[in-house]
Amino acid sequence: NQLQSNVILSAAVWRNYDLGKNLFMQDSHDWLKKGLVDYLLPMLYTRDNVLFRNELRVHSQSVAPGRIIAGINPSGSAKALVQVDIARKLGTAGSAIFSYKALFPNHLPNGLAQKLRAMFYRSAAKPDWTRSAGQFATFSKPSTWPAVPVQAEPFFVYVQLETSVSAKVRAFVEWKNPLQPLPLHPLPGQANIWLSPPIRLSDAEQWLECRVVGIRKEAPADSIFSDWVHIPVARFHWTADSAKLIGAPIGGAQFIAADQYGHLWIPAWWDNKIYVLDAKGTELPFSPITAGMDASNQAVKIYRPAGITCQKGDTMIVVGNGQKPLLMRFLASNGLPLPGTQLPFIPYDVASSASGELFVTEAGTGNWYHGFGTAAIANSPPPASDHLLRSIAVSPDGLVVYAVCQTHATVHQWQRLNAASHFSRVPDLDVEGLSIGCVDTDETGLLYVSHSALGFISVFSAQGVLSYVLRPLKPLLRGPRGVAVTPGGIFTSQMGGTTSLPVMRLGPPINFNLHNK
Structure with missing residues (x-):
């Protein structure tokens, strides 16, 4: 300008x-x-x-x-x-x-x-030719200390403001939740850092949303605002001190799954391969896998692989393969392909219960399907109209299904009505700020929800209580996607825009029963 x-x-x-x-x-x-x-x-x-x-x-x-x-x-x-x-x-x-x-x-x-x-029955608005560069004073997004608030313990909100205007405004934290606005005051000797009084929460609060509002002293009607931010409130502390990156960067690592040997399987969307790593990030001798098998026992070159899961026994399931509606199978012990299954729809993600029942989302729709064995997976509850379902997970007992809905930035839930194929939609999981993300479960029934755009993973108990927030800062967690839990730790795949990123080991497995006494 x-x-x-x-x-x-x-x-x-x-x-x-x-x-x-x-x-x-x-x-x-x-x-x-x-x-x-x-x-x-x-x-x-x-x-x-x-x-x-x-x-x-x-x-x-x-x-x-x-x-x-x-x-x-x-x-x-x-x-x-x-x-x-x-x-x-x-x-x-x-x-x-x-x-x-x-x-x-x-x-x-x-x-x-x-x-x-x-x-377009009216003319376009005339541009404002009188504006000047840098006329908009700006707050940073609000941050919290500690980075992840825990229920029943005080925390603070702080924000950075341009020093040149810090003396010209009164600032406060505004909440979408039923909390009263709180004033912000500059730290002594640091005029650009503004801090709230200590904030104490009840045990019922799992999510907060706030922004910072600055009112100009000379022109009260001319306020400045930060963006709104989602703040997860965990029930228990989680220590991120042992987080570390393992292995080489993987291009387009959307999903991840662990086999019965504790190895990590990562379909690489951009690389058109499936990588298999041990818990230290070292590739196994048969990795990467570049070809699968279709329903006619014909070799199929892997292209744009998507969801992955470990089925009961020694079988890994991968769906996707570009626009081909194919479910591919591999032996976990050596990576050899097994006959696949032709699907009547384009799959996006797949999950398995402990009994081996498979659950698959249909790409670009509000549908998901389930079934056993090598037969066509065609059973489905009524589709969620005007919903775009992405990642899918299922409780180990196969009674609860979770699916990320990109349309509404939440996790939908279904419960099995009986031992047959009937599921009923139940209220959504209490989760916010999701947008694009993944869901996975571990063998204990904990649900891991990856907030890819916000850089953390929320962990819910089987009862839907937000229990932990996994948010390592060193190294910084970027674009977390799938989660795999083995005896060797909790692992997540990462997507950094168009940048290939390695898998991150977040820490040891969570002993929920120990914390929940």
């Missing part, structure tokens, strides 16, 4: 702000607040209108909605028109349709372009 003050600069950014900030180095809200850009264009390219609204709302609530332009992929006129209307109702500056060729083949407007043009 100082060099060319009459230039309006926008940035197309990751649609999920936390994912963009923590994994792709896109702190887009900070860019806008500091005046580095004039508009943000989140690339909200989805056919899921609920997901579209939820992702766009995060941006519009955190910064001035008049500085947000909704990026829309016109998958059809009806969807595009609905999403334009959603963006309008959220007060955004407008919508940008991706892409030019989709609307103007041969540089001429098609039917969708004509319909969209008819919708």
Whole structure:
């Protein structure tokens, strides 16, 4: 702006702000607040209108909605028109349709372009040519000390503020939860660090959400805000002192599973391989695995492998393989492929109960299926309409199914009604700030929920109580995905944007019974 003050600069950014900030180095809200850009264009390219609204709302609530332009992929006129209307109702500056060729083949407007043009019945807002660089004072996101609050113990909220404006504002912590606003005061000798009074919580609180609000002393109506942050409140302490990285970086390590020997199996989405490591990160002699077998006993080159689980016995199950609806099997002892199973749908993730029953999510839908053996896995409860299910897990006894819903950023739950195939939807798990993530269970029934965009793993008891939060800072946990638990420890795969990352050993297995006495 100082060099060319009459230039309006926008940035197309990751649609999920936390994912963009923590994994792709896109702190887009900070860019806008500091005046580095004039508009943000989140690339909200989805056919899921609920997901579209939820992702766009995060941006519009955190910064001035008049500085947000909704990026829309016109998958059809009806969807595009609905999403334009959603963006309008959220007060955004407008919508940008991706892409030019989709609307103007041969540089001429098609039917969708004509319909969209008819919708824009008012002229675009005139840009503000008078703004100057750096006019927006900004808070950092609130942080807590200790990093993971524990129930019934006091903790503090602190924030960093630009020193140049710290004397010109009054700041306080605002909560979405039923807590009273708390004033923040600068630390003696550190005018840019502001700290809250000690905060004490009841045993009933598992999640908090807050932001910092600064009121200018000279212009009270002109406030500044931080982004909202989710704060998990654990029931017990967890020590992260023994966390360490093991093995070499793996490209696109979304999921992870442990076999009966304590070895770690990691399908590599980008590498098109399955890596098998011991507990120290050393590859086994038959790793990597590059080919499986289809239902006709024909060799199949592994391509875009996704979910993985250990079935009862010596069998590892991998689903995915690009657009082929295939469930592949391998011997855990030596990695040799076994005959696979053709599925009537494109799978995304897979889980197994202790009895060997398999549970599989269908990619791009709200469906999941289950079944035994090599027969087609086709049993399914009623689909969750307007939901996009991703990762799936099941309790060891096969009575409770968990599935991450990207649309609503939560974990859906189903309970088995009887010994047959009937499941009923029950209330969602009490989890927040999930967005993109994974669910896994261990043999004791603990449920591990990976908050990939926020960099921690929440651990729930079989009763749905948030018991631990796994959040190592040295080394920093980045993009945790799947979780595998062996006698040698708790392990997680990591995805760092387009950067390959190694597996992290978080620490020894959790002895929940010891803590829960």
